[in-house]
Amino acid sequence: MKPIQDPEKLRKIGEFYDKIVETHYDYFQYWLHHTWFHWDFWISFALTVLPWALWIKFRKKDSTDRQLFVAFFVILISSWLDFIGTCYGLWYYTGKVIPTIPVYIPWDFCLLPVFLLFLLQFKPNSPAVIKALGFACVCSFAGEPFFQWLGFYVMKKWSVCYSFPIYFVIFLAAYKLSKRSSFSAI
Template identity: 30%
Template sequence: MNYPPFEEILDLQYKLAEYRKQYWIEHDLFTWQWWLLLLVFIIPWVIWYKVIPKEKKAECLSYGLLLGFLASQLDEIGINSGAWAYSYQLTQLNRGLNPYNFSFIPVAYMIAYYYFPKWKHFILANVAIAILAAFITEPILTKMGIYKTFYWKSIYSFPIYILLPIIFRFLMYYILEHNKRENAT
């Protein structure tokens, strides 16, 4: 198989980064979509700050940051595999939708994590968030020209939006329980 040398790949990556930066400056920055993404990034954190009590902020934040990190990684996988792309970005630093990955999604799940301590209610809240995210927010982002899917469908996102918060809640509960046992001895 004939493939380009590593230096040529690096050169193409540098050019692509420059093209993306120029595109962002000339196409994204200060458009109404950019302002919307800025609000989507800021408003959930303001809500989070007001509705999560001080004594639970660290626990909820740990849970939410785990979710945000994984959402960001899954977003990169989707972008790299050609499942979707974003026509507008808040910053040009990466290709994922950071306001969604690090604000909207984790804050929604942190609020559910805090307000629904019983598993049944927590799962129902996650289903509601999954419906909102997959079947309302994603299509709205598509109509606004921010999100463009290629072979991905919202129905594929739906179970992911339900399962990930449940998995991370198990993980958080395990860590917290393990920590309690460690401190008790």
């Protein structure tokens, strides 16, 4: 079937994707020899597995589905924002568990959502704004600098101060989702 798109446009965009594929291959080769089973891989692996193991053990069991819904939302938003930031050269990562560009799995898929879930569960009647401030402070001013210190997170055109309002809004949106009571059977 012949596409209706301009053939020259298809060719040119194909060239861009070929460069991306080549870059991914080169990165995979580097990761395989310099990260796979090295100390930074094992730290990232532990930071991927331990948060979820702790959540499984200490979660409020009767709200598991609701918590997973909120976690999925946080994962979706954080990984999408991470993708945008990395693609525009604002930061990059080293020491990855999986050699993908750009997402850092331990942060976007594990630490961030699990920390948020524990905050939602802890003192559930506390003001959301106070928890959001705490979440944003810990993530921006402790988490990001810690990962910088490890050398896993390299900021190029970014500041932890820019991250603070983003984490604040993510928490408030997740909090609002966690309080929804309009779910019904499909």
